[in-house]
Structures are given as structure tokens and as C-alpha cells.
Amino acid sequence: MSHSSQDLDTPSFHWAHFIAFAATGIVLAGMAWTYFQHYRLEAQLDEVQAQTRASQEQLVELQSKKLDALIVAQEKVMKVNQESIQWSKVVATLLKVTPPNIFYSSYSASSEGRMALSVVTDAYDSAANLIALLDKHNLFSEVFSSSLNRGLSESNQSLVTFGVTFKVQ
Numbered sequence: 001m002s003h004s005s006q007d008l009d010t011p012s013f014h015w016a017h018f019i020a021f022a023a024t025g026i027v028l029a030g031m032a033w034t035y036f037q038h039y040r041l042e043a044q045l046d047e048v049q050a051q052t053r054a055s056q057e058q059l060v061e062l063q064s065k066k067l068d069a070l071i072v073a074q075e076k077v078m079k080v081n082q083e084s085i086q087w088s089k090v091v092a093t094l095l096k097v098t099p100p101n102i103f104y105s106s107y108s109a110s111s112e113g114r115m116a117l118s119v120v121t122d123a124y125d126s127a128a129n130l131i132a133l134l135d136k137h138n139l140f141s142e143v144f145s146s147s148l149n150r151g152l153s154e155s156n157q158s159l160v161t162f163g164v165t166f167k168v169q
Contacts, residue, residue, distance in 0.1 A: 022154050045088045097133050113168045121160050142167040
């Protein structure tokens, strides 16, 4: 029994290609978004590190001049360090406690110590698990999610999207 090339050229074969290309496109778009967010976070981290280096250089200059302002400068640096949030540590901690089936599509943070995340996962249980993990962690407080939305991806996989806000200790 021989098969001709026309036997293999069916519409479902074409749909399989389309679905594969669409899934690849979604994965590549997700990777690009993640890279962009990582690049943005790195830029913010570089800016904070540059400000820290500048403050430390000013402190060294004041120390070398042995001015009375040295005490004031040291107090100011200590106050800034105590009051500022090191967002790189916050994000590292957040990623460490995040289960593997949770994806962040965006985030924002405020100078008052609040952080908001846009989250995508596969099920309501996964969303509840993340909220419980954040709520139990001593770095985060006032964890809140106002609503969860269920949908389907282009490949008909279940998706749950939601926002979560919390305060960083």
C-alpha cells in the first residue's frame, strides 16, 4: 500500500504548523518581555549603586578634610540606608519564593515600600498558593489581591491572571 504526497497534505497538518508557530511566538514574546523587565531592573539597580558610590565618595572626601560635617554626613548616610529599600534584594527574595508555574508579566514599586505585581499562572490553586507564600514571608505584609480572572491561551490552556499588592518590610 503506497501513500502519495497528497495523502499527507491535509488541513489538520497545516493547523498543526500554525499552532506550533503560534506557541513559539507566544514563548518568544514572553522571553522578550522577561528580558526587557530584567534589563529595566538592572538599569534601576545600576542607578542605585551609582548613587551609593557617589555618597560613599563624598563621605571619604569629608573624612579626608576632617571637617565637623563628617558626623552629619555619616548620620545622613546611615539614615538613607535605614530608610531605603534595596529593591534588588526584594526582587531576589520574591523570585526565590515564587513557584515555577507562576509568571510575572509586570511589576511596579513605590518609594513608600509598596509593590504591585501582575501575575499569570495556570490555576486558581496556584494563585492562592502564591498569595499564601507572600503572606507568610516576613519581608512582605498587607498582601492583597482584589480579583482573579480565568481565561484560555491561544493553545487552549487554562490561564489565571491577577494582580497582587503588598508592603515591603
